[in-house]
Amino acid sequence: MFDQSNLIYRYDGSFDGLLCCVFESYDQNEIPVDIVLPVSPETMLFSMKEIRTDSPKANRVLASIPKKMGVDALDFVRRAFLTCLPKKELYILLFLRLGYRHGPSVMNMLTDDVVDKLVKAVKHLDKESHLLKGFLRFSIFSNILVGEIEPKNYVLPLMSQHFCERYPEERFLIYDKTHGMALVYQPYQSAVIPIEDLELPEPDETEQSYRELWRLFYDTIEVEGRHNPKCRMSQMPKRYWKYMTEFGSSQKTSPLKLENTTKLLIP
């Protein structure tokens, strides 16, 4: 076992970049104390090492993961990379080092601190993406479904398949405000692209009336004798309410521009 050196890796933020950090760690027989993005501030205490993203190196690491510790571990690491866990890069590197040593059983080492941290982070990610599959609300503008979310984790890649299968004949856009990314779909093709700022037009009459119908349904379905706001809050935390139709007219406040959207959807 090596000591963690007084070294910080800086990488470009891509998954391939992180795999190159793993390569470097083995190549140089060293374990960094942190792995950071280019925008992170310099610290005086540790020396910073720039890790260049290099496809052949990344591919060698990528191919070795399923071989040494199984496909489940690769899938796990890919999802861990989407989480909002602080220092996730370092934990992933430490996890992979464990995996190279112990093989597929690394997935069972649930009481190990590194594995435990990542398992909980991935669970949080999975839970958030599952919740948003239900909590996301679309509004319909010129027959395009547009929805906005503000997740903690980078959930778009995990939501993509669900919505593409659900609305195969529609055109839709899901804007992730936290990460400045959007999932766009038109029949039989989808992409996740960076979007900075979008503005939505006023909803038309039909859209308005379905929103009102939904609010009416939501308010009516409650059995008053069982009113239980605490239970509702634990099932559906308040941070999700902002974009949900049943809680008033939040849609207008978001600065989405539809012109860009239309262009994106009809290339």
Added chain:
Amino acid sequence: MDVFEKLKILTDAAKYDVACTSSGVNKKTAPGGIGSAAAAGICHSFAGDGRCISLLKVLMTNVCAYDCKYCVNRKSNDTPRASFTPRELAELTINFYRRNYIEGLFLSSGVLKNPDYTTEQMIEALRILREEYRFSGYIHAKAIPGTDSTLISHLGMLADRMSVNIELPSQSSLQILAPDKSKHSILAPMGYIKNRIQENSTDIIKYRHAPKFVPAGQSTQMIIGATPDTDFQILNLTEGLYKKYKLKRVFFSAYMPVAENTMLPTIDTKPPLWREHRLYQADWLLRFYGFAANELLDQNHQSFNPYVDPKCNWALNHMEFFPMNVNRAPYSDLLRVPGIGVNSAMRIVKARRTATLNFDGLKKLGVVLKRAQYFITCGGKALEGLKITQDAVLRSLMSEKTYLENFPHQPKSEQLSLFEQLPMIQSSLTQEDILKCLTSPT
């Protein structure tokens, strides 16, 4: 009448139905269509009462020929009436579905004219959804007792799940409160649906593309607290329904007084949410934890312990089973430990392949040590510093609120055997205490 008014009336009339999940079937969209279904189910919202909203839950009509005493829609009740046309309902469903408000439709109905006519209306709504919109989302349809079996069969080919409401747990309760329904009229369609599911499963083996009959299975619900039926009777009935009719779920609904009637609890009675909660906990133990109904309750104990959940109660009465070594015990035994659920039991089995578990590790796996600590050892050792006093055990097995409400003066250091004590505590309760417990939500 516009669609707003109809939606309001027909939602209001449907809200007491509880079987509103969207789980049990995985489905891809039909070619050129819309919609899919996820086996785990997806909740789209939670109402102010904390219950999940996953389906557009409405009645086809609240006009009803029946006069069930407990029901808001009974013939003799003076309430506004409305009916959806099949097309209105289909359009509403699709428009909600496109906006991702819902997973699909939950369609029940009052009995308009007669059961057959009502079912024909429901079939037409579902036909428009499935054939015209090519909708592959989730549909749950109610089988109206007394409907011709050919129509039930037709409805079942269009729906993902069907249910027939038991309503009241015994024939005698039915006779008094639902004179138009009988045990037979409820169990006959249930048995028919079960047989059709079985036939269909062999069809699917023979012909790969045979259309599926209620692929998500059938469920039922019953009202708790409107009649004198005990928890023991209800739980036994539930177990029987799982075994005999292969039901996917049995739902319980605490009785909400909606009618003044000498045979019913008075209109100011609070719904027995506490009892409902315990029944759901016990139902979970039947379905996922390998418990039998008669392990949880018996002839001499017909009601659930108000203070501790059914699993804790069972454990306290079976201390010969404990303490259990978590590093060795089989999965099925782990499931019997209070504080260890299905997930943590699976994680224990996985994790102990690579390392010996200690209490610290168990915490990481999600075991609720506060409860489990009294029932387990790690390699022969109990948790260090663990004091088994009645006070400590009780406190950890009950919710803080219940404990403080009921035992405010319990001396802390008293060393008593809790396990002999519990029945006594129960019997020393005043009627008032029990009532308080029954009516406050846990």
